[in-house]
Amino acid sequence: MKPVNYVKFTFLSRSINESFARGAIAAFAAQLDPTVEQLADIKTAVSEAVTNCIVHAYPADVGQIQITAAVYENERLVITITDKGVGIADVEAARQPMFTTGGAERAGLGFAVMESFMDNVKVRSKLGKGTRVTLIKQLHMREHTSRPLFCAA
Amino acid sequence: MKPVNYVKFTFLSRSINESFARGAIAAFAAQLDPTVEQLADIKTAVSEAVTNCIVHAYPADVGQIQITAAVYENERLVITITDKGVGIADVEAARQPMFTTGGAERAGLGFAVMESFMDNVKVRSKLGKGTRVTLIKQLHMREHTSRPLFCAA
Amino acid sequence: MADVKIERKDSVMCAYVSGEIDHHSAAEIRETIDRALIAKDINLLTMDFGGVTFMDSSGVGLILGRYKLLSALGGRLVIQGTPPSVNRMLKLAGITKIIEFKGETADETC
Amino acid sequence: MADVKIERKDSVMCAYVSGEIDHHSAAEIRETIDRALIAKDINLLTMDFGGVTFMDSSGVGLILGRYKLLSALGGRLVIQGTPPSVNRMLKLAGITKIIEFKGETADETC
Numbered sequence: 001m002k003p004v005n006y007v008k009f010t011f012l013s014r015s016i017n018e019s020f021a022r023g024a025i026a027a028f029a030a031q032l033d034p035t036v037e038q039l040a041d042i043k044t045a046v047s048e049a050v051t052n053c054i055v056h057a058y059p060a061d062v063g064q065i066q067i068t069a070a071v072y073e074n075e076r077l078v079i080t081i082t083d084k085g086v087g088i089a090d091v092e093a094a095r096q097p098m099f100t101t102g103g104a105e106r107a108g109l110g111f112a113v114m115e116s117f118m119d120n121v122k123v124r125s126k127l128g129k130g131t132r133v134t135l136i137k138q139l140h141m142r143e144h145t146s147r148p149l150f151c152a153a
Numbered sequence: 154m155k156p157v158n159y160v161k162f163t164f165l166s167r168s169i170n171e172s173f174a175r176g177a178i179a180a181f182a183a184q185l186d187p188t189v190e191q192l193a194d195i196k197t198a199v200s201e202a203v204t205n206c207i208v209h210a211y212p213a214d215v216g217q218i219q220i221t222a223a224v225y226e227n228e229r230l231v232i233t234i235t236d237k238g239v240g241i242a243d244v245e246a247a248r249q250p251m252f253t254t255g256g257a258e259r260a261g262l263g264f265a266v267m268e269s270f271m272d273n274v275k276v277r278s279k280l281g282k283g284t285r286v287t288l289i290k291q292l293h294m295r296e297h298t299s300r301p302l303f304c305a306a
Numbered sequence: 307m308a309d310v311k312i313e314r315k316d317s318v319m320c321a322y323v324s325g326e327i328d329h330h331s332a333a334e335i336r337e338t339i340d341r342a343l344i345a346k347d348i349n350l351l352t353m354d355f356g357g358v359t360f361m362d363s364s365g366v367g368l369i370l371g372r373y374k375l376l377s378a379l380g381g382r383l384v385i386q387g388t389p390p391s392v393n394r395m396l397k398l399a400g401i402t403k404i405i406e407f408k409g410e411t412a413d414e415t416c
Numbered sequence: 417m418a419d420v421k422i423e424r425k426d427s428v429m430c431a432y433v434s435g436e437i438d439h440h441s442a443a444e445i446r447e448t449i450d451r452a453l454i455a456k457d458i459n460l461l462t463m464d465f466g467g468v469t470f471m472d473s474s475g476v477g478l479i480l481g482r483y484k485l486l487s488a489l490g491g492r493l494v495i496q497g498t499p500p501s502v503n504r505m506l507k508l509a510g511i512t513k514i515i516e517f518k519g520e521t522a523d524e525t526c
């Protein structure tokens with residue numbers, strides 16, 4: 001199926017860009033008229049995936065991160081986050097809650113958060129080649145509620 | 154000079170993406186700690202340039218729009234908006250306030266707004282090839298002001 | 307992103323615009339207003355910008371377009387509640403002298 | 417994006433965190449808190465999350481890291497003012513039973 005709308009963006013794996021990435025995705029997802037909670041879910045999941053590229057994929061240097069976001073006719077939002085970093089040796093193990101190679105300040109909860117906040121999470125990774133995380137969320141258009149307005153003309 | 158940070162993004166010339174584009178650029182520009190007014194200036198200028206791609210560059214079909222944004226060490230923000238659309242025959246004429254080929258609902262003020270809200274605006278265009286608009290704004294890091302807080306511990 | 311609420315009483319109509327006015331939303335706002343204008347014989351349209359959080363030059367086109375339409379229909383356009391950012395855009399457009407801002411008489415505003 | 421204000425009185429310290437907590441800002445918040453913790457002999461740290469508008473799992477790492485540091489220093493960590501989105505993250509992390517939330521005694525909160 002062809003997306004109705006999409007965007008692709010590329011940026012450096014600098015931690016300052018974590019807020020940029022979730023802000024840009026939020027601006028894109030707004031067209032699906034998500035609830036405040038749905039929008040927070042999407043932002044949080046994107047923040048986790050982008051942080052993983054910055055912390056784990058490129059631990060020593062600055063690399064490129066690519067994000068795509070696509071909207072499909074049935075209001076499905078599909079986001080991919082791709083790096084060309086170190087890759088993950090055992091994806092199944094990495095997805096376990098509390099598993100981390102990131103030291104004391106990482107909770108090992110990134111994948112658990114993505115899975116909990118999105119409808120579907122796919123991870124493809126190759127050691128030395130990089131990782132692609134696909135985040136899928138099904139949104140339902142809400143009814144627009146009109147606030148009552150009085151005009152004393 | 155090499156940028157300290159940059160982002161590149163590509164999206165479709167659909168009018169729904171006008172708000173996405175200025176939102177994404179606002180999320181990127183936030184790292185420069187702009188004032189509310191500076192951020193509004195940047196968003197407005199980007200909105201004008203992106204609208205021009207949608208309305209003028211691809212009048213009949215849907216094309217690609219590419220935006221780059223770069224931050225330089227002296228806190229200069231450089232944004233480019235590029236299309237592969239119809240191009241502009243006479244850039245000097247097009248930049249004049251009130252000049253429009255867009256009909257009754259276009260005010261012909263897009264370039265005037267970009268020039269007024271940014272420090273520098275460059276336009277390169279080739280008929281049949283497309284147009285690149287470069288928007289430059291010099292930002293100055295403000296002092297962080299701390300709100301007073303009382304702790305009755 | 308933007309919203310417009312229409313209120314009508316006899317030949318007077320008020321359009322409360324809120325949110326972000328760009329080329330995308332201006333088209334929707336224009337259609338809503340013009341449909342209402344044409345459905346009924348309106349000789350005074352007040353556009354209220356109190357809830358507008360963003361406006362690019364598409365908003366100027368929106369105002370000028372309604373101004374011309376009203377003139378053609380023998381009516382008047384009045385603008386009210388413009389926040390500073392909208393005023394700045396209207397000044398830059400040089401239309402603050404052409405367009406009528408909220409009048410002194412209560413009956414022409416919402 | 418995030419901000420942290422430190423208040424100290426004797427061996428009690430309060431850290432008011434506000435804004436967006438992610439991996440980037442958590443690093444800054446951590447440094448500010450740890451510098452203050454180590455500079456003075458603190459045996460109770462209260463972290464106030466009242467002003468937090470966004471928090472990803474980096475915030476869990478931030479809390480757990482301070483919890484461990486305080487334990488090592490022979491002190492305690494108390495959490496207060498967590499908005500619903502932060503509570504949701506803490507529940508998902510399963511740390512609501514480990515971490516002490518705002519105590520009943522007035523002297524341990526800010």
Ligand SMILES: Nc1ncnc2c1ncn2[C@@H]1O[C@H](COP(=O)(O)OP(=O)(O)O)[C@@H](O)[C@H]1O
Nearest residue numbers: 052056057094100101106107108109110111131
């Ligand atoms: N993009 C990536 N590149 C390389 N390794 C990754 C990537 N994403 C995740 N990982 C690995 O998976 C582990 C678990 O990730 P996650 O659940 O997000 O927790 P955390 O980021 O807190 O460690 C990481 O510690 C790391 O070893």
Ligand SMILES: Nc1ncnc2c1ncn2[C@@H]1O[C@H](COP(=O)(O)OP(=O)(O)O)[C@@H](O)[C@H]1O
Nearest residue numbers: 205209210247253254259260261262263264284
């Ligand atoms: N990206 C573009 N591609 C082709 N033509 C353009 C482009 N941008 C601007 N133009 C031309 O320049 C004119 C003036 O643009 P502008 O000042 O933004 O006003 P407006 O968009 O209201 O027409 C347009 O009417 C159009 O003819």
